[in-house]
Amino acid sequence: MAAAAAGSLRRAGWRLWRGRAVVRCQLSPPQRPLQASAVLRGVSDEQKEPLASSSQQQFSSHPTNHQPEQEPQGPRPSYTGQGGQESEDYESEEQLQHRILTAALEFVPEHGWTAEAIAEGAKTLGLSVAAAGMFHSDGSELILHFVSQCNTKLSELLEQEQKLVQLGEAEKKPTDQFLRDAVEARLRMLIPYIEKWPQALSILLLPHNIPSSLNLLTSMIDDVWHYAGDQSTDFNWYTRRAVLTGIYNTTELVMMQDSSPDFEETWRFLENRVADAMNMGNTANQVQSTGEALVQGLMGAAVTIRNLAGLNQRR
Amino acid sequence: PAGGVSLRLCSTRATLEGINHPLIDRIIRVDHAGEYGANRIYAGQMAVLGRSSVGPIIQQMWNQEKDHLKKFNELMVAYRVRPTVLLPFWNVAGFVLGAGSALLGKKGAMACTVAVEESISDHYNSQIRTLMEEDPEKYKELLQVFK
Secondary structure, three states, rough: OHHHHHHHHHHHHHHHHHHHHHHHHHHHHHHHHHHHHHHOOOOOOOOHHHHHHHHHHHHOOOHHHHHHOOOOOOOOOOOOOHHHOOOOOOOOOOHHHHHHHHHHHHHHHHHHHHHHHHHHHHHHHHOOOOHHHHHOOOOHHHHHHHHHHHHHHHHHHHHHHHHHHOOOOOOOOHHHHHHHHHHHHHHHHHHHHHHHHHHHHHHHHOOOOHHHHHHHHHHHHHHHHHHOOOOOOOOOOHHHHHHHHHHHHHHHHHHHHOOOOOHHHHHHHHHHHHHHHHHHHHHHHHHHHHHHHHHHHHHHHHHHHHHHOOOOOOO | OOOOOOOOOOOOOOOOOOOOHHHHHHHHHHHHHHHHHHHHHHHHHHHOOOOOHHHHHHHHHHHHHHHHHHHHHHHHOOOOOOOOHHHHHHHHHHHHHHHHHOOHHHHHHHHHHHHHHHHHHHHHHHHHHHHHOOOOOOOOHHHHHHH
């Protein structure tokens, strides 16, 4: 009798909850993906539990009425609003995506930059493999996430070095050495994934990825020049960044083909390119001063000829 | 099904707290280009009228502009703003405008100067208004420079 009453109350609560959930869905679309991830999480679990627990994060007052009848084994509702429940992190969708992609990086050497790697990563976090459906099927987001992570690491490294120099604990490096070290540090981050990196490069060149990958590349190069102490405010700003981008890209390509121990050939290539770039600056100055000297010479010759021909006479 | 949700990929540039970077970028870039152009206009005018009686006046105004340009160069480095791609164009265009207006005589040169200054001050005023609308506190330093 009591069991039947409890059962009917449970069913009534279930129906009421479902009705509420529909209204909630319409009112707050951003909650939907998190609900979806909660659903994915609970695929292997009992059906009602994840749906009920996701409802708890949406409205705290509601479960107090239905909680005891509906889900005796469900987690307690939290009134702090930030979700102190252990079974479900109240994080933004973006943070969740970042966590999945970071976990997926571990599986890249094995599966490549694919949805399989993302699925494996999701599994290690305790999510269902369907979570990989949140991302594009070509692994673009995984690669972009990795590149963004590497750039952040490089920035932090350069920031540390700058602090050491400011504190006087380290010598300020000459520009060519600085650029060499920065590019080498950044390229070394690719070493664990070097087998699959050519695949990643080709994916980054896909039209729908080009804006993001270009953005990441330019901001990384800008960072390197900033920490190298570049303060140009004229067209040099562009030439320097273009030159360094060229150096970085060509060195990256050389690295793909390099099979020498610890990529010695690549670093030697890098050193030569940076030296070339430095020379280019000097050569440009030389050309300019030669040009100026030439013009002066020509003007002098013209005046001399005019004098000789008597055209300079003032009557 | 592919969710198609795009991740926000942050640029690694260190963000100064709370400052609206795109807005500040545009403002500083435009103002820097303007000051650079003004410099070139005065250079053009000096090239033609340098030895005339208004030469010293133009030279004085040019020096003021050089100061402004220096200030904007510093701001550009501080906020890590990129200079405009069109700098070589403004280089030539400014010089031509200055020289051209100077060839029209002293009145022409002065008229050009007055017109340029007027439009610059209108421009700065609207920028000040934009910054004040956003948040006067955050942009106090910039506002000081503009005034």
